[in-house]
Amino acid sequence: MAEMNMIQAINSAMDVMLERDSSVVVMGQDVGYFGGVFRCTDGLQKRHGEHRVIDSPISEGGIVGTAIGMAVNGLRPVAEIQFADYIYPGFDQIVSELARIRYRSDATFTTPVTIRTPSGGGIRGGQTHSQSPEGIFAHVSGLKTVMPSNPYDAKGLLISAIESNDPVVFFEPKRIYNGPFDGDPNKPSQSWSAHPRGEVPDDYYTVPLGQADIVQEGDEITIVTYGTIVHVAQAAAQALGVNAEVIDVRTLMPLDIMTLQASVEKTGRCLVAHEATRFCGYGAELVASIQRACFWHLEAPIERVAGWDTPYPHAFEWQYFPTQKRLAAGIRRVMEAG
Amino acid sequence: MAEMNMIQAINSAMDVMLERDSSVVVMGQDVGYFGGVFRCTDGLQKRHGEHRVIDSPISEGGIVGTAIGMAVNGLRPVAEIQFADYIYPGFDQIVSELARIRYRSDATFTTPVTIRTPSGGGIRGGQTHSQSPEGIFAHVSGLKTVMPSNPYDAKGLLISAIESNDPVVFFEPKRIYNGPFDGDPNKPSQSWSAHPRGEVPDDYYTVPLGQADIVQEGDEITIVTYGTIVHVAQAAAQALGVNAEVIDVRTLMPLDIMTLQASVEKTGRCLVAHEATRFCGYGAELVASIQRACFWHLEAPIERVAGWDTPYPHAFEWQYFPTQKRLAAGIRRVMEAG
């Protein structure tokens, strides 16, 4: 056991897998000699060699395309896209190829590729360093989509992703790389050491894909969220003194609807929250699935708190970001309805 | 007035706009000398010249990227992507550039580009000639997203799209290019001449963006859909003898929620249907928005009928496609619930 922040946990996951499985390779822009712009691959090339931790040209399409070819030849590439905002030049290889090669070939070819990419805002990154495109990938049949909210899950889920024979897009909420964030930018930044999930085993372990996590039990309302907003939601509910059940979806596809359903049937009220823009965002699917599964138990309409339907504006980050204030307003709307 | 199928109506819209506005240009693969693989640009190069109706290299990214540059220089490009399945190599230019140039530049630069692309299945096109990715584009702030369901709307909406100073992604349901389709592949194919909306003015007219269309009034259930499924839904409701209100969304972004809300408040029951895969599809947003707007009027959970969450399989097209049978099952679930 060691105290790790999310960067160290993610680094450890790759380190462990590079050690355990000689078919694992790590690739991406600046990931090798330098160790990554967020340091997630720090030291890996030194430990595992240039042939297994590879600096790639600035070509997201080329990174995904070659990763697919490597996977077809028996490797397990873990490819980093430096920011989720820059994943789009690789979109065709992800959607048209990576996601469907197993299917179209009747599983005679498979592509166990993991794509890691930092996402989300709250770091003054403006419109091209803050995006949360997870909903787009969750819509693509054949991709698994994951977003952890703490170091323990990050390492365990990333190892599961690397070991999965299905392609996985693994989003890393960069705002909480170094510490949990309750949505108040004026507070001194916290470290993971205080957080129970900041305790991470040094060795191999997994957190299974496809299982949501009830991070806080409650009976007045269910808050379904993931990534950074898990921490904001907990803080908001606490500040309001509402006994909320907070669920961290963790794996967006496949979705653990059973855990969500059981909770909403218990509380009768539900708020869905994420950082991504609202219209057609992942939250829409959560609402649609939950209203169908729990309709007869719902005492109020399901509300969504999400990024506004605009690009992520540099100057207005804290009016754009789903802060405690906005979560609280959403919780109130749900609690006071009906 | 003339009888036109959707291909002729779309061709006429571009012809009219090329004639009226010297800044309009048409570009895309095979659109020039040949007139397009679906004939939508037939005769346009001959009439308007090689400089205004341009054959492009096979490079969707280059087509969108150069179209943006042309727009910045005062032109109004109408770019064809030969199949919606092949739009992804242009995805970065659409999402990162086209959608956000107005915003990021405080409207000092604008990009009035229309991207036309045939979408949807039912033509034995398999997984790479049948996709319906509209939900992905509706999620991107800054894009308008349109899908007509008949020749009259197709021409009027396309002219509105070309005249819009916002970028528009214009999806053309290729299954109904030549005639309406009620979902039964064994019936002899129908022509548009029998359909009231097959009557199309030869000259300029518009159908405004952002307005849904109630194609059939009813009071038992509201069916919200668009594109090919509009026709399937009408046939299914009729076959069941259900007095359904069928709404053609027409413009997916911005969504005309008021028309949907008024209808569902009246009927108390709602089915959402589309061809795209269900998980995180556009229908999820429709359900999420409607359940919030109409929660207290709903007598049953909102159901979705959509493409299964798999790639579009060649051999099982009619088990995959939302046929009358599947629409009917959905209608029954909604009608019988509660």
Place this chain on the structure above:
Amino acid sequence: RPATNVDFQETEQLAFELIRVLDDDFEPRGPWAPDLDKDQLLESLKLMTLVRAYDDRMYRMQRQGKISFYMQCLGEEATSIGPGMALRDGDMIFPHYRQQALYLMRGTGLLNMMCHCLSNTRDFCRGRQMPVFYQHAEGNMFTISGNLCTQYPQAVGWAMAAAIKGSDDIAASWIGDGSTAEADFHHALTFAAVYQAPVILNVVNNQWAISTFQAVAGGERRTFAARGHGYGIPGLRVDGNDLLACYATTAWAAERARNGGGPTLIEFVTYRGGAHSTSDDPSRYRPRDEWSAFPLGDPLKRLTGHLERLGHWSKDQQSELEAEMKQHVADTWKEACSHGTMTEGPFLDPHEMFEDVFEEMPRHLDEQQAEMMELEEQEWPK
């Protein structure tokens, strides 16, 4: 013909010439003439004749509505067969959709290929792909994609992995002239150059991309073979209707790659003898007699001409062979249809549509599968 280990600089001229072996009198000439023995030549002729018979039959079957779609490789056969002969079984092939000959060479089997085009119970894609999107893992033939050029960087990645694993197998990929405009062409060349991947990147320049002449892809300003020069990748421009030249140039590039010399880009100059696909009508955009005027002729005629000159073959033997292949194809078609057609059973079980989206079927697909199967039971209209 430079040594296979020369520096890039010494190869530059080869991107602008047209590398040929067979002259107009079917005589092998020049430094590229390979030593293929009689059996190998006859083997390749047999294959070429079979592919033509296959294409001809399948094209007509589509016209009769027996299959939904088809694409011929008429006139381009040598650009698959020649290279195929020069590669090892362990080398991985990432084809474009006009390499049916390579699938036959790698043991995919005529019957299996027909069953795929029929999407029948024996389809190795289990009905999930349109006709001609073949695959054959055992034969190291990759699954064909509908999206142009995506296989190019994949081939480079496969080759990078071979190098990482210390194997001397190489990868080879094919695309068309029009596809060179796609992003993945640049991705492939960039990564191949940077990592010196053991890969052969082939461009089959058949003059047309559906209705657009290769000039719309920039082929007239500069040869496609020269596209690699900006990256320091050797380019060979080859007479694609000359089976011996196709073989010899691939052998050169393969030896170079296997010995650590890195990638080679090969442009095969040929002509698309047929329509783009069964959905296409070339009479709308090109002269009907263009092929007959094409200076590089017909690869089949040139190969038979060569064999006749060697005294290994005669017109009669060729007619016999064609009749034999035609019969073989007809018999195989009959057998293929016995495994189901689009209209007559046996049919694939639609529940298979939900398999292989993921390794294990997640709950939501399980439910959708059950819902679909239940609907299958129901009558409609009731």
Place this chain on the structure above:
Amino acid sequence: RPATNVDFQETEQLAFELIRVLDDDFEPRGPWAPDLDKDQLLESLKLMTLVRAYDDRMYRMQRQGKISFYMQCLGEEATSIGPGMALRDGDMIFPHYRQQALYLMRGTGLLNMMCHCLSNTRDFCRGRQMPVFYQHAEGNMFTISGNLCTQYPQAVGWAMAAAIKGSDDIAASWIGDGSTAEADFHHALTFAAVYQAPVILNVVNNQWAISTFQAVAGGERRTFAARGHGYGIPGLRVDGNDLLACYATTAWAAERARNGGGPTLIEFVTYRGGAHSTSDDPSRYRPRDEWSAFPLGDPLKRLTGHLERLGHWSKDQQSELEAEMKQHVADTWKEACSHGTMTEGPFLDPHEMFEDVFEEMPRHLDEQQAEMMELEEQEWPK
């Protein structure tokens, strides 16, 4: 220096040489020596000195937390200023993020650029972009994107439109060495070649792409200038720290484009003198003294050296100029801050966040805007 209307073939050698004007003694030599008069040279020196003072100040302001982010162009100034002088006002510029000098040349204004970096009430992006993502429509300077290389095909499209409209304005775009690996590089070159677009495509090879040396983009196997050869596009490899060479080569390419000669690719060889950005720590991946060892020197020293040789300038005058510019920048910064900073008002009104997503605000944004404004009123924690 060939005539500007020569065939591509006659330009090929220029992609492998290093085109220079100023020799090591700051003497102009060779056929590329332009005739820039004293005033023009002093003008460019003034600008270069201003840009350095600006970069220096803004870099420190970020370090002090006054702005969120910054990127210098230290050492690369000549690759913007030289070309900028050779273009006409009507020519459209699609820059990379290190062309701040071009914005200054095109009249964007130091004050406005600072106000943008502060995202304050005078920010021409109204707070929507990170610092250094400038724009200036009146000056025909495009809005900078965070996504690398996207501006390249856009510049080609702009140039195609100019040709369609019969104007003789041209477009010019800049990217870095690392960005050449992106798909849009290939898109731009393909379309530029096919349509012979009047465009200048510049690659600023400053040796580094964040932590990766230009070799990771393939720069060591083949010059970036040669990337165009595969498409038949002339490439010029230029000493990017030689303002006169940067000017002269751009003038050549501009004249060629304006007269229908089509695109030119220009590689400017230079060195990234500073960190990649304020988020970067180059000591982790390159020797601290690498710049001082860079053979092409410092563009500012070379320009002052040249002017001194001509007797137009002295060390003292340069120190005065630097002091003057430093003061000018300091004063302007003070004024900029009076329009608001990240911490002190006046602030932009957050409701503006919802404007310009579309030309007219649709209902859902209207509602979201109202909801946000209402929340702004509320206290939290209550």
